């Protein structure tokens with residue numbers, strides 16, 4: 001275990017985390033925070049949480065499980081629900097999860113936080129960095145703006161997920177992204 005500076009890592013799923021946890025653990029004392037009330041339906045949430053417990057255990061990372069108060073998340077997203085992925089819909093989703101994560105880091109006395117979200121090529125890194133910095137400023141924890149997909153991070157996460165036998169979801173998490181994935185599947189003929 002590294003005994004350097006502590007960091008709270010907002011962890012969206014096990015497949016992104018299986019690369020980010022060991023990568024950060026080389027420099028920091030890592031605490032993972034699973035706060036993802038965006039995930040729909042609940043059985044998918046429980047599946048992702050179960051995999052997160054497994055990967056945190058294998059990486060020797062302490063895991064804090066956030067609550068699953070979906071109404072609280074919907075309140076922030078509702079007005080943007082008709083917008084596509086990579087729009088204000090997702091930026092509001094980043095914002096909500098980062099604000100709660102920054103507050104959790106401050107509450108635990110952890111000076112730094114980040115998110116595994118930047119592993120995904122579907123996420124907008126500039127907005128992750130800006131929204132993370134704003135949330136950090138508001139709650140008193142600095143945001144580590146690292147684009148984890150870089151330096152082959154995305155490829156390593158795909159390989160790591162395969163090695164650990166993790167599920168690679170074909171939708172980001174929310175109801176809208178599930179419907180979008182269903183439409184893509186239907187367009188491909190099933």
Ligand code: SF4
Nearest residue numbers: 090093172173174177
């Ligand atoms: S697609 Fe992903 S990031 Fe965008 S709103 Fe849905 S869960 Fe959040």
